[in-house]
Amino acid sequence: MRADLIIRNGHVVSMDGDFSVHVGGAVAVSGDRIVAAGPASVVEGVTATQEIDAEGGLVIPGLINSHCHFAMTPFRGLGEGLPNRLERFMWPLERDMVDGDLVEAGAVLGAIEMVVAGTTCVVDSYTYPERRALAADKVGLRALIGQTIMNQRTPDSPDWRAGLRRAEGWLGDWAGHRLVTPILSPHSPYALDDEALAGIVALSDRSGCSITMHVSEFEWEAQRLRERRGLTPVAHLDALGFSNRVFIAAHCIFVDDDDIAIMARGGMSVAHNMVANIKAGKGVAPAGKLRRAGIAVGLGTDGPMSGNGIDTLGQLGYVAKVANLMALDNAAMPPRDVVEMATIGAARAIGMADVLGSLEAGKKADIAIIRTDQPHMQPLYDVYTSLVFSATTRDVRATIVDGRLVARDGVPLHADMPAAIAGVRAAGARLAAHVGLPPLEMSGGHAIPPARPFLS
Numbered sequence: 001m002r003a004d005l006i007i008r009n010g011h012v013v014s015m016d017g018d019f020s021v022h023v024g025g026a027v028a029v030s031g032d033r034i035v036a037a038g039p040a041s042v043v044e045g046v047t048a049t050q051e052i053d054a055e056g057g058l059v060i061p062g063l064i065n066s067h068c069h070f071a072m073t074p075f076r077g078l079g080e081g082l083p084n085r086l087e088r089f090m091w092p093l094e095r096d097m098v099d100g101d102l103v104e105a106g107a108v109l110g111a112i113e114m115v116v117a118g119t120t121c122v123v124d125s126y127t128y129p130e131r132r133a134l135a136a137d138k139v140g141l142r143a144l145i146g147q148t149i150m151n152q153r154t155p156d157s158p159d160w161r162a163g164l165r166r167a168e169g170w171l172g173d174w175a176g177h178r179l180v181t182p183i184l185s186p187h188s189p190y191a192l193d194d195e196a197l198a199g200i201v202a203l204s205d206r207s208g209c210s211i212t213m214h215v216s217e218f219e220w221e222a223q224r225l226r227e228r229r230g231l232t233p234v235a236h237l238d239a240l241g242f243s244n245r246v247f248i249a250a251h252c253i254f255v256d257d258d259d260i261a262i263m264a265r266g267g268m269s270v271a272h273n274m275v276a277n278i279k280a281g282k283g284v285a286p287a288g289k290l291r292r293a294g295i296a297v298g299l300g301t302d303g304p305m306s307g308n309g310i311d312t313l314g315q316l317g318y319v320a321k322v323a324n325l326m327a328l329d330n331a332a333m334p335p336r337d338v339v340e341m342a343t344i345g346a347a348r349a350i351g352m353a354d355v356l357g358s359l360e361a362g363k364k365a366d367i368a369i370i371r372t373d374q375p376h377m378q379p380l381y382d383v384y385t386s387l388v389f390s391a392t393t394r395d396v397r398a399t400i401v402d403g404r405l406v407a408r409d410g411v412p413l414h415a416d417m418p419a420a421i422a423g424v425r426a427a428g429a430r431l432a433a434h435v436g437l438p439p440l441e442m443s444g445g446h447a448i449p450p451a452r453p454f455l456s
């Protein structure tokens with residue numbers, strides 16, 4: 001048999017139904033697909049134009065980031081610690097400053113940040129989806145990209161009706177693309193009224209596309225809706241028809257047992273953004289409980305303004321440690337469960353488990369290779385433990401998306417990283433000037449004064 005690429009001499013962490021790990025195994029890729037994955041013998045007699053010696057590293061399914069806003073890299077570190085940062089600072093600043101060029105510049109860097117860290121797929125919500133799609137395509141990152149829809153004016157739409165029209169166009173424009181899957185990303189149940197939410201369900205019905213939304217992220221969100229409707233956000237969305245389709249609910253921190261039952265029954269899935277959530281002091285979603293109820297849970301980083309880092313690999317350890325801390329139990333969240341939420345569990349959550357999330361013949365060739373030759377990775381007893389508690393993004397040797405090598409040893413192969421960094425620094429300087437902050441290099445670490453015009 002002839003293949004395009006063979007990866008040899010790695011420990012293949014397949015994440016298949018049996019969680020098979022093949023010590024000294026191999027993976028063969030032809031075109032965009034895995035054609036063989038298993039012990040070294042699976043590639044006997046196979047020749048390929050390109051070979052990678054994994055040198056005893058871990059060959060894993062590419063990591064899936066189930067919730068992000070990767071165009072927001074220019075906002076990283078801005079307005080930290082401000083009260084009600086989202087509504088009083090972020091949204092007004094975005095309305096003033098975000099345009100298609102800023103979105104694309106931010107998204108190119110965000111996509112680079114992910115692929116060099118072994119992330120091969122992202123679910124992303126923001127404005128200007130076409131510019132984020134261009135960025136993902138350029139860098140070589142697989143992306144489910146949604147158009148933000150809100151009751152209020154956003155950078156690309158004056159109101160939700162315009163946002164919905166834009167979304168409809170967006171779904172058609174990039175349909176069938178190799179890497180980009182258009183989806184719907186209405187903002188949240190608190191930022192949209194019933195008429196808008198019903199319009200989104202109707203568009204999802206007409207197009208068959210997936211939906212993602214922030215759900216039960218804030219305690220006040222649940223309280224507001226309970227006062228208005230007597231319903232939790234999950235029950236409200238279920239009543240409006242968001243069940244029985246691919247619906248990725250991001251956050252789900254404030255969900256009760258009834259919500260969990262509704263989500264399990266209605267097939268809703270969850271993007272668990274634990275690191276961003278603990279940073280903001282919001283709380284921790286009950287990921288273990290959601291999983292035990294049969295709900296598909298994937299890990300998300302949230303945007304670079306929320307979680308700062310948008311690499312999934314660097315967050316795995318925290319996900320386990322905080323779950324264990326919350327439960328006062330050192331086995332509450334086993335490392336294998338965390339890897340599952342970053343790979344095949346996330347693939348289930350985003351409705352793509354038939355093509356993503358594990359290293360098996362027939363699946364898309366989205367693969368990361370993690371080196372194990374550095375001091376902090378010694379010795380190697382259990383691949384999941386080493387991946388979750390020891391590996392860092394600097395250990396990512398290679399990232400392959402759709403059968404194509406897109407990053408090697410921290411360097412993107414299809415995008416200009418210095419130019420992307422310069423682009424985001426320039427955008428950052430414009431943001432700093434707008435909020436009255438000296439340019440970043442000269443700020444001396446000053447916090448933004450709390451009385452800027454963005455704070456109402």
Ligand SMILES: [Zn+2]
Binds near residue numbers: 250
């Ligand atoms: Zn978010």
